[in-house]
Amino acid sequence: xxxxxxxxxxxxxxxxxxxxxxxxxxxxxxxxxxxxxxxxxxxxxxxxxxxxxxxxxxxxxxxxxxxxxxxxxxxxxxxxxxxxxxxxxxxxxxxxxxxxxxxxxxxxxxxxxxxxxxxxxxxxxxxxxxxxxxxxxxxxxxxxxxxxxxxxxxxxxxxxxxxxxxxxxxxxxxxxxxxxxxxxxxxxxxxxxxxxxxxxxxxxxxxxxxxxxxxxxxxxxxxxxxxxxxxxxxxxxxxxxxxxxxxxxxxxxxxxxxxxxxxxxxxxxxxxxxxxxxxxxxxxxxxxxxxxxxxxxxxxxxxxxxxxxxx
Numbered sequence: 001x002x003x004x005x006x007x008x009x010x011x012x013x014x015x016x017x018x019x020x021x022x023x024x025x026x027x028x029x030x031x032x033x034x035x036x037x038x039x040x041x042x043x044x045x046x047x048x049x050x051x052x053x054x055x056x057x058x059x060x061x062x063x064x065x066x067x068x069x070x071x072x073x074x075x076x077x078x079x080x081x082x083x084x085x086x087x088x089x090x091x092x093x094x095x096x097x098x099x100x101x102x103x104x105x106x107x108x109x110x111x112x113x114x115x116x117x118x119x120x121x122x123x124x125x126x127x128x129x130x131x132x133x134x135x136x137x138x139x140x141x142x143x144x145x146x147x148x149x150x151x152x153x154x155x156x157x158x159x160x161x162x163x164x165x166x167x168x169x170x171x172x173x174x175x176x177x178x179x180x181x182x183x184x185x186x187x188x189x190x191x192x193x194x195x196x197x198x199x200x201x202x203x204x205x206x207x208x209x210x211x212x213x214x215x216x217x218x219x220x221x222x223x224x225x226x227x228x229x230x231x232x233x234x235x236x237x238x239x240x241x242x243x244x245x246x247x248x249x250x251x252x253x254x255x256x257x258x259x260x261x262x263x264x265x266x267x268x269x270x271x272x273x274x275x276x277x278x279x280x281x282x283x284x285x286x287x288x289x290x291x292x293x294x295x296x297x298x299x300x301x302x303x304x305x306x307x308x309x310x311x
Contacts, residue, residue, distance in 0.1 A: 001164040002138040003251045006039045007032035008202035008222035009244040010235070013171075015049035016059040022047060022072050025089055026079055028244065033083040035246045038138055040087050043204045044101065044146050044171035047072055047091035050204065052171070065094035068111065073104065080106045086136045090145070090169050099123055103143045103169055105134045112136065115143035118154060131157040139249070141165045142197075146172050149201075150187055152194060153276065159195035159265070164254060166191060168201040175207070175217035177239045185223060185231070193229030196257075196265070198249050200224050207240035227253050 009028035013021045025042055032040045044050065048064045066072055072091075080087050086107050093102035093114065101117040112134045116125035131154065133142045142158030142165070149155070149168045158166060168188055174180055184201070192199040205220025217240045224233040224247045235243035275281045 001140065001249075001251045001254060003248060004038040004138045005036055005246060005248050006041070006165075006200055006224070007035065007037040007244060007246040008041045008200050008224070008235075010043055010203050010205040010218075010220040010222055010242050011046055012205045012218075012220075012242060013043065013046045013049040015051050016064045018048055018064070018066070018072050021049060022075060025076065025087075029079055029083055029085060029087055031244070032246065033085055037085060037246055039136065039141075040085055041167050041169060041200050041202045042087070042089045043202045044090040044103070044169040045092060046169075046171075046204070047076075047089050050171040061092060061099060062094070065092040065099045067094050068104070068114065073106075073111070076104075076106050077110060081108045084108050086112075088141075088143070088167055088169070090171070098126070100125060101145060103145055103167070105136065105141070105143070107136060115145065117145040117148060119147045119151065131161055133158060133161045133163045139165050141167055143167045143169070144191075146170050149184075149191060152191065155191040155195050155197070159197055163195075163197055165198045165200060165249065166195075168199055170201065170203040171218060172203070173218065175219055175240050177219070177221065180219040180221050180239065184219070184221075185234075188223065189225050189229040189231065192225040192227055196227040196254065198225065198227060198253075200247075200249075202244075205240060205242040224249070226250075228256065 011024040025046060029040050076087055076089055088103055088105055090103045093100045100123055101120050103115045105112040113132055116127055118125050118130050133140050140162050142163030144154045144166055155166055174183060188199050188201055202222045203220055204218035206218045219239050220241055220243050222235040222243055222245045226232050233245040233247040235245045237243045
């Protein structure tokens with residue numbers, strides 16, 4: 001990896017308004033180009049908007065989802081050529097018979113590839129290669145979308161596949177900065193420290209989500225974390241409004257470790273972790289685990305005990 005400047009930009013993407021969203025993406029990229037950025041990360045579903053958590057039915061998802069060769073993606077390819085920037089936008093992607101939550105890596109010379117969200121229910125990726133790593137010339141980057149970032153296995157798989165930078169786009173709650181730091185920033189710092197990689201994150205920015213109580217909305221907060229788990233940049237401004245960061249990712253930090261620390265990847269014993277890939281073990285765990293639900297007033301996830309039938 002070479003030291004390079006990267007930007008993360010939040011935008012208030014609206015459901016189904018692809019042309020308007022594309023214009024916001026273009027403005028963010030042009031602004032980043034003015035700061036000599038080499039890479040720009042946009043939030044999850046930044047091109048198409050997200051229909052969660054409102055459950056919007058109009059327009060239909062099938063009409064909103066984009067194919068890789070669609071006009072909006074071609075426009076972003078042209079934007080990447082003109083600015084010389086690697087652009088990483090999010091969108092609902094339409095493939096043969098399926099719709100994915102995807103993030104494309106678009107370089108000045110074309111689309112390098114697509115990451116499809118691994119943990120998305122019926123839309124989860126079925127690709128044979130679930131954790132691809134993309135060589136953008138100055139760094140090897142991996143992508144982990146929203147819920148994927150909450151599961152340490154995803155970042156570890158990307159690290160093993162050679163990622164030096166983890167791009168972590170979100171289109172999720174909570175709105176408040178306090179809630180975002182507890183529920184989003186803390187896991188991102190762990191992913192960086194555990195795997196000795198940089199993390200760059202961008203979130204949607206909307207002050208309130210229609211149909212939800214209280215102050216529910218998308219935070220719009222962006223951040224960058226060093227391979228030591230230190231926050232090197234965090235966007236400023238009111239949560240729920242568009243924010244951005246531009247930061248130099250120093251390649252020298254990849255070779256820096258905490259005093260007396262043994263890099264974990266050198267002492268791993270892959271054969272000892274079979275339980276992590278055992279479906280029966282997973283089922284046993286879930287049968288005995290509580291059930292999480294979002295607590296509107298506390299701005300955090302809370303645990304509810306499982307109600308088991310009396311015998």
